[in-house]
Amino acid sequence: MIKKLFLISCVVLSIAALPQYAQNISEFVATASTPEPVAEKPLVQTVAKTPSRPVAHYATGYRAASIQMDKSGHFSADFRINGRNVRGLIDTGATYVAFNMSAARNLGLNLGTSDFKHQVNTANGNVKAALVVLDRMEVGSISVENVEAFVLEDKALSSFLVGMSFMSKVQSYRVVKDKLEMIN
Template identity: 30%
Template sequence: MDLAALWDIILGNVSALPQSSLLMATVVAVLAGVFGSMVGRVAPPVGRLLRFGSSLALAGILLMVVLQVSRMDPRFEMAVPQLGLPAQVVEGAETRVPLAPDGHYWLLAEVNGVEARFLVDTGATLTAISANLAAEAGLEARAGALPVRMQTANGSIAAEITAVDELRFGNVVARGLDAVIVPNLGDTNVVGMNMLSRLASWRVEGGTLILVPHHPQPVEASQES
């Protein structure tokens, strides 16, 4: 095979790879390790230093990947919102969410001012946003973050990590909340444990999910009991 053609194929494959800062850092660290092995034959101290730096960089990259992936529980059970879902109400310092006929708890929330329904899922580590809602709310994937592989009822999909400027429901508001943008999710959105853990407390009593924020927010009269 002509070397020029082979080089063009290699360049084409490299350019097709995802442009991730972590990926590029990994490539540089690996090349530094290879170069260190070559230099070590002539200058052992320099070679050892390069190999040590390469190993240290790869360990740091691995740690960053683990931290990103561990923030997402890959087990998602997506439910389709049904018509006539019971509405949440605010009583005193609590937002109370009745159990819906489908056996789930649903919230009417606002993401950056855009209204949407959310399924409360205590088995999900991160809050999940559908691609449609992300587009309406102006959410973008976090630069340099690796996509997260998730297992859904429709198979394995890649989800992008983002940050929600403001998520508001009942008397609860969360700002700068980590979330994932999930394609092929339809209009389903999920409140995960990273949102619930920000509350002062949450519990279920008599079929009602009770959410208590640290700093209750003012609400419209229509939401008060």
Template identity: 40%
Template sequence: MNDKIFNTLSATTIRSVLLFSLASFGNLLSSEGAQASEFSLVALSNGKAMLVVDDKLPKMYAVGSMITATSKLISTNSNSATIEVDGKKQTVFLGHAVLRSEPNKNSSVTLQASENGHFFTEGKINGGSNIRMLVDTGASFVSMSANDARRLGIDYKKGTPSRTSTANGIVPTYLVRLDSIKIGDIELFQVDASVQENDLGICLLGMSFLKRVSMVREGQQMILTKKL
């Protein structure tokens, strides 16, 4: 083989090796850059799952919706959600999520006393429309009427049957767990609540929520601050 042919073959071989190496290196960088997302399950409601993805803020996803470009929520049950990632299924369970607050986020709200000295606020339950609430430290749970529960899409009869003492005597109730309650900048997840089939008149913001915030009374104002 003469030197000219040898040099031509050598140049072609070297070029092929370099191209293969560059392609392999690019694939390696791509696979390292596209690290798998981490999913945590915060709440479940009516075929939807509230998920934390890679320590971002929680977001509600419906079954069948895309979570990321390569992941999809495919099913939920009473305590878990199944996610398909690149064709592979993985299951996440309630109670394993560690929620982190937004940095520099002022998670507090200031309430003004009404003429009769009570404190009222507007809140969102399970991400629904606003509902008026009365701050009631005498109520063990966040409490609402069956009508309010139905309006918010809460299937309260799947809850635990119970009874509670009221001014009208002992009444039947259902104990449920709400996905979330948001008041101003404060949002709490997995809050116990009580649903009564008689008319309460107003939703009570009871101790199942209030024990997870600090309450400071300053004259006619009450400042609620989310506990760390």
């Protein structure tokens, strides 16, 4: 008799607990059958290897450029400014595009001493600069218009710096391994 009562109580307890176990099992099945989200591949997979060669983005029609990091860890590329070629160094720490008077003359900009009315802070200290607007600046197949730039004296700057006044007009840019990829 005790065995029968024990067996009956076990069956009753099992039946009472069945809805809870059924719910746990259904939750387990629901989570087990939900697929893990799959990371999407980036839209840009192939861009120009040579910055001066135009390339259309294969999926979206956007323009792209890829700049290989040089041995010193910088990104330098051939730019076209107002139709003239210039070698520029990407400097995302610089607010503006900046270059010296010699480069300005090569670009066809005629500046007088009265144009140098701005004071700018550079790595070499404070210097006077002239603010200009470049009609068009291009790298690879990317083209940006109306780019503000500062022109400094030759002794204040020896290279052509491509700062954020250009980079902020590009739709996106990112560094992937040893390449700077830009899309516009």
